[in-house]
Structure formats: C-alpha cells, structure tokens
Amino acid sequence: MPLPLILAALSPLSPAQSKNVLSVASIDKLAIRRGATGEVKIKLQLDPAYHVNSNTPSESYLIPLKITWAKEPLIAEEVSYPKPQMEKYAFSPTPLSVFSGTFEIVTRFKAPADARNGPVMMPGKLRYQACNNRECLPPRTIDVAVPTDIQ
Amino acid sequence: MQKRIAIAALCAITGLILGFSTACSNATVKAAVKPERDRKTAPEFALKDSNGQTVHLSDYKGKVVLLDFWATWCGPCKIEIPWFMEFEQQFKDRGFAVVGVSMDEDGWNVVKPYIQEMKINYRVVLGNEQVSDLYGGLDSLPTTLLIDRQGKIASVHIGLSRGKEEFRNDIAQLVDAGHAAAADSGRALATLARAK
Numbered sequence: 446m447p448l449p450l451i452l453a454a455l456s457p458l459s460p461a462q463s464k465n466v467l468s469v470a471s472i473d474k475l476a477i478r479r480g481a482t483g484e485v486k487i488k489l490q491l492d493p494a495y496h497v498n499s500n501t502p503s504e505s506y507l508i509p510l511k512i513t514w515a516k517e518p519l520i521a522e523e524v525s526y527p528k529p530q531m532e533k534y535a536f537s538p539t540p541l542s543v544f545s546g547t548f549e550i551v552t553r554f555k556a557p558a559d560a561r562n563g564p565v566m567m568p569g570k571l572r573y574q575a576c577n578n579r580e581c582l583p584p585r586t587i588d589v590a591v592p593t594d595i596q
Numbered sequence: 597m598q599k600r601i602a603i604a605a606l607c608a609i610t611g612l613i614l615g616f617s618t619a620c621s622n623a624t625v626k627a628a629v630k631p632e633r634d635r636k637t638a639p640e641f642a643l644k645d646s647n648g649q650t651v652h653l654s655d656y657k658g659k660v661v662l663l664d665f666w667a668t669w670c671g672p673c674k675i676e677i678p679w680f681m682e683f684e685q686q687f688k689d690r691g692f693a694v695v696g697v698s699m700d701e702d703g704w705n706v707v708k709p710y711i712q713e714m715k716i717n718y719r720v721v722l723g724n725e726q727v728s729d730l731y732g733g734l735d736s737l738p739t740t741l742l743i744d745r746q747g748k749i750a751s752v753h754i755g756l757s758r759g760k761e762e763f764r765n766d767i768a769q770l771v772d773a774g775h776a777a778a779a780d781s782g783r784a785l786a787t788l789a790r791a792k
Contacts, residue, residue, distance in 0.1 A: 464735055506706075508669050536671035536756070574669060580736040580755035581670040583699065 464582050466492035466575045470547065475519075475567070475593045480558040482522065485591050487512070487550045487571075495575040495582070496543040499529030503542040508574035508584050512550055515568045518561070519554040519593060526550055535578050552591075560595050567591040628751045628766050635748035638663070638741065639730040643697065643721035646708055651695070651721050654747070660687070660770045661743040662694045662763075665723060665734050668710045669700070672756040673738040677714060679760040683767055684718040690771045691745065694718035697727065699737060744770050 470488040477483040491497060498507045514521035527548045531540040554567065567590060574584040638661075642652050653661070664680055666673035677696075684694045698707045698720055711720055728734040731741075740753040740763075751766055 506668050536675050576671060579672055581672060582736060
C-alpha cells in the first residue's frame with residue numbers, strides 16, 4: 446500500500462471502531478443439582494499490548510475489573526479473581542495492580558432448591574478498563590453467560 | 597513528493613530501530629503540524645464547564661486551541677496535564693488557550709476534585725458521547741488536538757505524546773503563524789494605502 450494511503454487509513458479523526466481488547470476464551474459448562482453448588486471458570490484473553498486494572502486497583506482513581514452476575518436462575522455465592530501482578534508503568538510513580546495475558550475468574554454458584562430442571566443460561570456482565578504505557582481505552586462492559594444444566 | 601515520502605519512510609524505519617526521539621526528531625516535529633491546505637474544520641460543540649457555563653469551541657475563534665480529551669482514570673493523561681498547564685501559562689498572552697474535555701462517566705463528582713487537586717489553570721468541560729462521535733469516537737485517551745486560529749485541526753496526538761517539547765514546538769509554530777499572517781496583512785494594507 447502506498448505511504449499516503451497508509452497515512453489516510455490511520456487518519457485519527459476517521460470514525461473509530463471501539464477496541465475490544467479483552468475476550469472470553471472459554472467458559473465452563475455447569476451441570477448442577479438443585480440445592481447444590483458448583484464452580485465455573487471463565488478464561489479471559491487480553492491483547493498482549495494492554496493490561497487491565499485488577500479487581501483491587503492500587504490507586505483509587507482506577508476502574509477495577511469486576512464481574513457481576515444476574516440474580517437468577519443461579520445464585521452467585523463467591524467470585525475469585527486471580528492474584529494480580531504488580532507492574533510499573535511510566536505514568537505511575539508506584540507499581541499498579543493489574544491483570545495481563547490470559548487469566549481466569551472462578552465463580553461458585555448455587556442452584557436454588559426450587560429451580561426448574563433443564564438447560565438455562567446464567568447471565569453476567571464483565572466490566573474492565575484497559576491501558577498501556579501510552580494510552581487508555583474507555584471502560585467497557587461485555588456480556589458473559591454460563592451454559593447450565595440444572596438437574 | 598516521492599523524495600519526501602522516501603525520507604519519511606526512512607525516518608520511520610530508523611525511528612523504529614533507534615526510537616523516534618533520536619531519529620529524525622526535527623522531521624517528526626515539523627510533520628506534526630499539517631499544512632494549512634490539509635486541515636479540516638474542528639467540529640463545533642457546546643459543553644458545560646465546572647461553573648455550569650456553556651462553552652462553545654467557536655468562543656475561541658481567532659485563538660490557537662489545545663483541545664485535550666482526557667479522563668481521571670487515564671494514567672497517561674496525567675503526565676500531559678502539567679505540560680498543558682505550563683503551555684497555558686506560557687502562551688496565553690499570545691492568543692492561545694487550553695481546553696480540557698473530561699470523558700469521565702461519573703462527571704463532576706470525580707472531575708472537580710481532580711481539577712482542585714492538580715490546580716488546573718485552564719478551562720475544563722465535561723464531554724459526552726455526542727462530542728466523542730463528532731471527534732471520531734475517541735477510542736484512546738489522551739487524544740489531543742491543536743486547532744489553528746481559523747478553527748481548523750492542525751495536528752492530532754493520540755495517546756501520550758512523545759514529548760513536551762514536541763507539543764511546545766507545534767504550539768509555537770501555530771501561534772507564530774498567526775502573528776506572521778497578521779503582520780503580512782498589516783503590511784499589505786499599508787502598501788495599499790501608500791499606493792492610493
């Protein structure tokens with residue numbers, strides 16, 4: 446491609462596609478009996494050029510990564526995030542608590558005793574905010590859903 | 597033209613190897629401000645400042661404006677803000693103004709304390725989705741535009757700029773260009789008057 450066309454394609458004020466740098470690599474399927482509990486792993490894959498703030502950012506101005514589950518058909522009892530990395534970036538005098546690369550979030554669900562048998566989806570939302578040394582992307586919320594078979 | 601492209605390509609390759617700050621640094625500073633014929637008009641907006649006053653971009657017509665889209669959650673933005681405070685101080689008497697556009701979803705609750713904490717000496721307004729769309733989506737912050745005295749976009753910096761001096765040079769170039777144009781216009785009028 447000629448250089449002027451490359452530069453035109455990179456024109457900063459052309460309509461931008463919102464970057465989604467974090468994606469769900471896999472979600473466990475959950476088979477659960479009524480009244481019982483079960484764990485689900487969600488594997489997330491982050492663009493290697495970015496980091497996201499952990500669920501416990503080291504600075505109050507930073508937006509944490511957080512997964513929020515719906516109130517039904519299952520009950521989310523506990524969410525476990527991975528151990529964050531403490532990384533130093535040019536824009537912060539102190540290391541920041543971040544996730545990068547591939548990481549997993551584990552949620553323990555309980556199926557209510559009166560839940561209806563059969564296949565259902567357990568919906569949730571994952572909010573995150575990504576940066577690198579030079580730029581930050583606006584916070585994003587992506588939908589996640591656990592394929593569940595209540596027995 | 598082909599020669600210029602070849603030089604730019606060579607600088608880009610050298611820059612990738614050595615780092616842009618050392619390779620072809622003069623060339624990158626010059627390239628940051630677009631030639632007048634390539635500049636597009638900056639979209640007009642009406643946004644509220646921290647005092648509730650509506651600020652239009654057109655209020656700054658005739659001035660060089662540094663328009664900085666930023667957010668309190670954006671670490672790299674916080675490096676540039678002190679630079680912009682310095683530029684406001686240095687160039688304000690030469691027809692220059694900085695306008696910060698905060699893209700914080702939480703609004704003034706988080707922005708006002710930050711303005712006070714940093715002692716920001718320039719005007720800050722609260723952005724919204726509409727202004728983001730007008731300016732191409734603003735997918736990355738900081739995004740900083742230099743707007744010339746005619747209200748046209750002379751340069752765009754996406755992400756943390758390579759350096760404060762690069763910005764300062766661009767501002768000085770635009771501020772001085774305006775002064776030179778005014779001087780040229782004055783000389784032309786004087787010549788016309790003498791001819792009559």
